[in-house]
Amino acid sequence: MTDLRLDRKKLLAILLASVAALLVRAWLQLRLQAGGASREFAADLAYLVVPVMLLILLSPILYEDRAFLSRQFRPSAVSRRILLCALLVGVLLRVVAWAKLVAGVSFGFVRNDNPNAVEGPLFHFECAPLGVVVLGFIVMALLVPLIEEVVHRAYVQTYVHRFGPVVAVLISAMVFAALHRPSSWLFSFIAGLAFGAQYWLTKSLWPALLSHATVNALIQVDWRCLRTQWNPPASQLPLWLPGSLSVVTLLLSLVGIIWLIKKHRGS
Template sequence: MTNDERGDEPLPPKRPRRRAPSVGPAFVAFVVAVALTLTTQLVAGMAIGVWYVVTGGNAKRLAADLPDLLADTPIFVALNLVNQLALLATAIAAARIAPVRPRGGLGFVRPALTAWGYPVLAIGSLVPLAVGVAGAEAVSLVAPPDETFGRAFEKVTPVAAVPFVLFIALVPGLIEEAFFRGYVQRRLLARWPAWAAIATTAGLFGLIHIYPANIVFAFLVGLWLGAVAWRTGSVWPAVLCHASINAASSVWNLGTRFGVIPADPPNSAMGIGGVLALVCFLASVRLLARDPSKRAPEAAQEAG
């Protein structure tokens, strides 16, 4: 007896199951980003060298003078901006051409996070910052550190300090998170367990920083940023944490250099700051461990 004879309605056709995105494009995008960044650095370095000679510089001293030249504030900012734009272009292109895209594109969706969670995450990120600095310092004992940032901070003038800090905080904070936590990690999460996706993304994030101490620092901080992006379902909180880490580090370096912050702060001030950061970090961990619907019911379905 057929369905019509029984009077039954025909069963609706089964909706084809959406295939999870492949992880391969994430690694291809990383290789492309590294190649593009190195190429832009090489071209920019050659242009700076030509400019140096044309403007009267001694060609024989170019190699010796180049490190200080690259640390000059306008040149340093311009080179880093070019690198960041190359990273952003790779992220956008990879997300657009993928035949199967992860939900949310680059992750700029509404996070499952209440309003009070933002400052807690920002302050709590000082703990991963301290862990990253400790790891970098340990590696620096056995491997030469990158002196580029040190030279760049030494050349920043008081007038340029605020724009410099804003650039270091906002531009890498936004663009690096768009690429790593927004594109790479979300694509890996579609196939892999969360711990594997976060650790792998943090490893790639570390590798792009080249120097051993920088790699360790970026890897340790990247684990925290990856967890934040994963648990909130959005890249925005990770952008905030990344910007907070970069801003705190830059303010400390420039503040001690200009004498605004004591090079050896009072123990009481360090203790209060440390306790505040630790309390916010523990509150952040507890917040991220909660169910998304309890973190922000109105955003729970949009994030992810």
């Protein structure tokens, strides 16, 4: 991780290019929505501009660092056991997100203030059109993990590794979370810690990339196919049983993630 010639100017250029690409994506998304596209479809379609912009803006850096980047993806750096653990880490991260949501609703921290909202809970499975689903998976389960892991783990974490591995994982997770929506900062930070620890222990992007792709793919199933409605009235809160069970599930999932990541060491 420390053989990369990465100075502050290069790191700043990478981060500024990433922010610029995301801003253009946000502008393009609004334009598409104004033209009648749904928010989710517009967001995914607009994201296609991000890899193009990054390749153009960062082509000199990517060319200079081609040997370093190639080493991040060498298959000999990881085993099937590590990849299986990484897959399970992604699954448990999605369980953490669901448990956090259920706990938030149960204890009144997450509320829908619309008086006409359906109380529920109601669940049904109904996917969006096939093209929307496929685009969502291509963007969120392939492009987003690849770009974010290269930026935040290969570059940000490598740069701050000089201050120690723990500091490097923490800082890369904070930068990773900061480039997500404020509503998802906490979960993004937790996920960033997991991905950073995987990269630190294996010195390969494959485990973090697989975990990231897994959790994003599961998010796509939720967003594109699972329809949920649950808005318990304030008079019924707190809901101790689902709330307590979700907190226990969250804690057990976090313990499981830590245990699985420890399996990365020395494998």
